Amino acid sequence: xxxxxxxxxxxxxxxxxxxxxxxxxxxxxxxxxxxxxxxxxxxxxxxxxxxxxxxxxxxxxxxxxxxxxxxxxxxxxxxxxxxxxxxxxxxxxxxxxxxxxxxxxxxxxxxxxxxxxxxxxxxxxxxxxxxxxxxxxxxxxxxxxxxxxxxxxxxxxxxxxxxxxxxxxxxxxxxxxxxxxxxxxxxxxxxxxxxxxxxxxxxxxxxxxxxxxxxxxxxxxxxxxxxxxxxxxxxxxxxxxxxxxxxxxxxxxxxxxxxxxxxxxxxxxxxxxxxxxxxxxxxxxxxxxxxxxxxxxx
Amino acid sequence: xxxxxxxxxxxxxxxxxxxxxxxxxxxxxxxxxxxxxxxxxxxxxxxxxxxxxxxxxxxxxxxxxxxxxxxxxxxxxxxxxxxxxxxxxxxxxxxxxxxxxxxxxxxxxxxxxxxxxxxxxxxxxxxxxxxxxxxxxxxxxxxxxxxxxxxxxxxxxxxxxxxxxxxxxxxxxxxxxxxxxxxxxxxxxxxxxxxxxxxxxxxxxxxxxxxxxxxxxxxxxxxxxxxxxxxxxxxxxxxxxxxxxxxxxxxxxxxxxxxxxxxxxxxxxxxxxxxxxxxxxxxxxxxxxxxxxxxxxxxxxxxxxxxxxxxxxxxxxxxxxxxxxxxxxxxxxxxxxxxxxxxxxxxxxxxxxxxxxxxxxxxxxxxxxxxxxxxx
Numbered sequence: 001x002x003x004x005x006x007x008x009x010x011x012x013x014x015x016x017x018x019x020x021x022x023x024x025x026x027x028x029x030x031x032x033x034x035x036x037x038x039x040x041x042x043x044x045x046x047x048x049x050x051x052x053x054x055x056x057x058x059x060x061x062x063x064x065x066x067x068x069x070x071x072x073x074x075x076x077x078x079x080x081x082x083x084x085x086x087x088x089x090x091x092x093x094x095x096x097x098x099x100x101x102x103x104x105x106x107x108x109x110x111x112x113x114x115x116x117x118x119x120x121x122x123x124x125x126x127x128x129x130x131x132x133x134x135x136x137x138x139x140x141x142x143x144x145x146x147x148x149x150x151x152x153x154x155x156x157x158x159x160x161x162x163x164x165x166x167x168x169x170x171x172x173x174x175x176x177x178x179x180x181x182x183x184x185x186x187x188x189x190x191x192x193x194x195x196x197x198x199x200x201x202x203x204x205x206x207x208x209x210x211x212x213x214x215x216x217x218x219x220x221x222x223x224x225x226x227x228x229x230x231x232x233x234x235x236x237x238x239x240x241x242x243x244x245x246x247x248x249x250x251x252x253x254x255x256x257x258x259x260x261x262x263x264x265x266x267x268x269x270x271x272x273x274x275x276x277x278x279x280x281x282x283x284x285x286x287x288x289x290x291x292x293x294x295x296x297x298x
Numbered sequence: 299x300x301x302x303x304x305x306x307x308x309x310x311x312x313x314x315x316x317x318x319x320x321x322x323x324x325x326x327x328x329x330x331x332x333x334x335x336x337x338x339x340x341x342x343x344x345x346x347x348x349x350x351x352x353x354x355x356x357x358x359x360x361x362x363x364x365x366x367x368x369x370x371x372x373x374x375x376x377x378x379x380x381x382x383x384x385x386x387x388x389x390x391x392x393x394x395x396x397x398x399x400x401x402x403x404x405x406x407x408x409x410x411x412x413x414x415x416x417x418x419x420x421x422x423x424x425x426x427x428x429x430x431x432x433x434x435x436x437x438x439x440x441x442x443x444x445x446x447x448x449x450x451x452x453x454x455x456x457x458x459x460x461x462x463x464x465x466x467x468x469x470x471x472x473x474x475x476x477x478x479x480x481x482x483x484x485x486x487x488x489x490x491x492x493x494x495x496x497x498x499x500x501x502x503x504x505x506x507x508x509x510x511x512x513x514x515x516x517x518x519x520x521x522x523x524x525x526x527x528x529x530x531x532x533x534x535x536x537x538x539x540x541x542x543x544x545x546x547x548x549x550x551x552x553x554x555x556x557x558x559x560x561x562x563x564x565x566x567x568x569x570x571x572x573x574x575x576x577x578x579x580x581x582x583x584x585x586x587x588x589x590x591x592x593x594x595x596x597x598x599x600x601x602x603x604x605x606x607x608x609x610x611x612x613x614x615x616x617x618x619x620x621x622x623x624x625x626x627x628x629x630x631x632x633x634x635x636x637x638x639x640x641x642x643x644x645x646x647x648x649x650x651x652x653x654x655x656x657x658x659x660x661x662x663x664x665x666x667x668x669x670x671x672x673x674x
Contacts, residue, residue: 006504006508122338135538144536213501217501217502219525219528228502258502258505262506263508266494271497
């Protein structure tokens with residue numbers, strides 16, 4: 001039972017990181033029907049941006065206030081980069097065939113990845129211990145302060161995002177744009193600014209995910225975005241790409257699944273089983289767990 | 299038509315002239331190392347070291363009158379890139395290749411160098427590297443089996459651990475060291491309660507460690523690289539596993555201590571002695587030059603091992619008064635007295651293994667420095 005609960009805690013921590021990153025994929029896909037392959041590298045970049053903000057601007061002060069400032073500044077910087085990315089790589093191809101946009105996304109991914117390498121170098125960078133190493137032992141199940149922070153902040157961000165999309169006027173405009181861009185435009189919605197908002201939200205959530213990776217694992221490399229991006233992308237597909245609660249559910253499920261496979265079977269098989277799970281879900285529910293069943297118009 | 303032909307002829311002439319010039323004037327030394335990727339720290343250490351040694355030799359007049367030209371190739375620590383590097387370096391006409399850092403990459407490139415008659419010297423410690431009978435391969439470090447025996451003896455006879463967990467990743471080096479250690483422990487009558495593997499670079503090791511915790515071990519022996527080892531140690535402490543941690547030789551890198559953070563204290567690392575405590579005069583002067591040139595210490599002993607391999611090959615060429623690679627290797631296989639090296643005396647067995655080698659167990663102190671806990 002100890003082991004089960006411990007793996008549950010492990011799975012929820014990593015799952016909430018996947019979920020935060022997956023939201024970026026799913027929101028962009030929902031509105032633009034585009035898979036933003038550069039998102040994983042944006043997440044990696046945010047970890048480096050956060051580290052630089054800490055060492056250069058904050059003067060290496062470690063306190064709660066410092067951590068909050070790092071999160072806010074990094075999210076702001078990444079939101080700007082997200083806007084630039086959309087302007088440069090995606091907007092000119094809005095009316096182009098979908099394949100061109102995908103190729104552009106792959107190109108953007110390479111540019112960002114190599115940009116990180118050129119700016120911060122190819123070596124692994126190491127995050128300072130900003131969160132004190134505090135642990136609680138609940139009868140054999142050990143939970144650390146950083147795990148609690150990750151879980152709590154992720155849940156807070158996800159609930160806020162859900163409420164924003166479901167309850168506000170802006171959220172209604174986002175939903176309208178994802179159903180039919182032309183009709184939304186006819187209703188007086190500025191689709192361009194909606195897409196910009198999507199990129200701001202997606203990139204900021206990705207930034208939080210990237211900082212979590214830095215704070216939790218502490219070692220960051222320029223090419224780590226690929227791995228996290230792939231997992232988050234799978235999480236988005238499992239939940240139903242384009243569906244916001246689906247991405248959260250998919251991320252959590254994937255994290256738990258990974259922890260239990262690695263714990264009970266073997267870490268050797270964790271990736272293989274992840275892809276088997278993906279294939280099974282796509283066979284049974286081709287639109288993902290929470291995706292809507294849409295009749296294909298021929 | 300005429301003009302096209304003339305242009306082609308001109309181009310051809312230029313190319314052959316350039317090729318001829320470079321063929322005639324320099325001794326080409328290839329560096330195959332992970333210059334980017336997870337092991338970039340080590341890869342850059344190898345490249346920096348080779349460039350430094352080359353510039354020192356060139357300043358002193360070169361090798362038999364030829365200047366050394368260093369040609370680096372980045373294998374990123376992956377077998378696929380290593381195979382491409384090997385072909386590329388051979389095509390560029392190198393006569394020796396220094397590296398790579400990982401056994402996986404050295405192994406992926408071995409056959410290409412053998413077929414081309416290019417000498418390869420690597421710090422890869424996997425036993426399998428010298429089991430193919432390639433005369434071109436010279437190991438400048440000491441094989442896993444020797445380290446495995448030392449580690450097993452330390453854990454079973456010195457520390458008297460009762461419940462040992464052996465972890466490794468899937469790479470040639472780490473899996474080899476893990477298996478060698480496990481076999482040596484069993485031979486000494488020790489109790490291995492779990493032999494598990496982690497996926498390198500996956501960062502999330504808590505699922506595996508949670509299983510390890512349920513085995514209630516007194517020690518975790520990790521055969522693998524520092525980039526994973528530091529995180530493994532941090533996550534071990536975060537899960538409240540009170541076992542000792544012993545890392546194999548590839549954990550010996552400053553990044554291990556930075557990654558583990560406050561959890562680093564008390565961890566053990568088994569390796570040959572560190573660069574800063576090498577007693578040899580030649581080591582002291584080379585390390586001082588390295589610090590002066592690059593503003594930092596060599597990242598670990600591994601870069602220096604590779605430099606020793608290069609020094610041995612060049613020494614052999616100078617003694618033979620010939621650039622013939624086969625003759626140089628024959629000379630090194632039949633050395634009567636070892637060559638003075640940065641990392642100790644250099645001599646090679648007929649199968650390409652380096653002779654000798656002594657290990658130490660280093661304990662990491664609160665301030666991040668090493669304390670030699672046990673010396674062979």
